Amino acid sequence: MGELPGSRALVTGGTRGIGAAVARHLSDAGARVVVSARSRGDYDGPGHFVAADVATADGPHQLAAEAAAHLGGIDILVDNAASQTRVPDGVLAMTDADWLTDLNGSLLSAVRLDRAVVPGMIAAGGGVIVHIGSNAARLPQPAALAYASAKAALATYSKGLANEVGRRNVRVNLVSPGVIETSALSARLRTLADEAGTDLDTARRQFMTTFGVPLQRPGTADDVAALVAFLVSPAASYLTGTNHVIDGGLLPTV
Ligand SMILES: NC(=O)c1ccc[n+]([C@@H]2O[C@H](COP(=O)([O-])OP(=O)(O)OC[C@H]3O[C@@H](n4cnc5c(N)ncnc54)[C@H](OP(=O)(O)O)[C@@H]3O)[C@@H](O)[C@H]2O)c1
Incomplete structure (x- = not known):
């Protein structure tokens, strides 16, 4: 048994890519996992699947309720699902709809889900959240500036949430992948x-x-998942409000 025996984990966007690897690593460490996405697709990894669109106003709330009912509570939340709108003609060609799609898909999805999950964590005595950001927040590509801006806002939000809920024993950290x-x-x-x-x-x-x-x-999805699995483990119990860039050394340190 690994570092997370009996922990109850919810991973959004858990059917493919980084999210699927995170679900596997957490499950291998002994956690019980709910994975979520809009559709199951051909996901055959560990955990119980719950369909939800986290980019909608109600999706995160319903997902939190279903996951908590299945698991009996949520100790670990990995806000991983995100969307990226690419507009080849650049930022001046991005419409309000493009911006709102990415703000909903890459920022408010996490804000809404945290709002639904954190009270239960506090009531249970604590919990841990990992937000999956992107190094695009500091290295924005013109064709995906709404996405990069949403991820930059997610970084600020993540730090602020960590400040607010630390005294309630809820840890919040950000992981910012590069090219995975x-x-x-x-x-x-x-x-x-x-x-x-x-x-x-x-x-x-x-x-x-x-x-x-x-x-x-x-990088590989497993590279990122190993970092996430560490951050949610007791070994990381003094880490909160941090941003862990995992990009093969691309970004400068400051
Ligand atoms: N891959 C990279 O190079 C890279 C770099 C930096 C940051 N990231 C970040 O890492 C995270 C995962 O990226 P990835 O490359 O692993 O993505 P991916 O392979 O495209 O998988 C995305 C997952 O999210 C789900 N999803 C997407 N929109 C959703 C929605 N509105 N509601 C619920 N589920 C949704 C997808 O399932 P459905 O489509 O069925 O809903 C799928 O399970 C994202 O936050 C991304 O911004 C990735």
């Missing part, structure tokens, strides 16, 4: 390889060189 090779990036790399008439490994290397990533490889 989930299915979306794999598809993009395959397109780049086809366009350049090269193979996937070469396209991956060129992509990372272009970005200037010191470790010269994309």
Whole structure:
């Protein structure tokens, strides 16, 4: 048994990519897990699945209620689901609807879910939350500026929530991934390889060189999940209000 025997965990966006890896790591550490997404798709990982759209006003509240009913409470919340609107013509071409989509999908989704879950954590004597941000908050791409702005706001919100609920024994931390090779990036790399008439490994290397990533490889979902599993464990009991950048060394430290 690992570090989290009997802990009750909710992971949003848990059916693919980083979220699915987090669900697996938490389950391997002994947690009971609820994974959530809009649809189950072909998810066959651990945990109980609950369908919910966390970008809606009611979705997070309903998800919190269903997850708490299934688990008997929530000790660990990983706010991972997010959406990214790409507008190739850049920020001046982004409409209000584009902005609101990303603010709902990447900021308010977490705010609303925390609002529904934290009171139960406080009543139970404590809990731990991890928000999945992005290094795009500090390295915004023009075609996805609403997403980057939402993630920047998530970072500020995460710190403020940590300040507020620390005295109630609820820890809140942010994990900010860089380029992580989930299915979306794999598809993009395959397109780049086809366009350049090269193979996937070469396209991956060129992509990372272009970005200037010191470790010269994309991260994996497991890289991020291992960090999340540590942050929610008792070994991290004095960590709150922190931002953990996991990007192969891309961002400067300050
Ligand atoms: N991959 C990267 O390079 C990278 C870099 C920096 C930050 N991040 C952050 O890491 C997190 C996970 O990214 P990922 O690349 O692992 O994503 P992914 O592979 O595209 O998976 C996204 C997950 O979120 C769910 N989801 C999306 N919108 C949702 C909604 N409105 N309501 C409920 N579930 C929703 C998806 O399922 P459904 O579509 O079925 O709902 C899926 O389970 C996100 O917060 C992302 O911003 C990723």
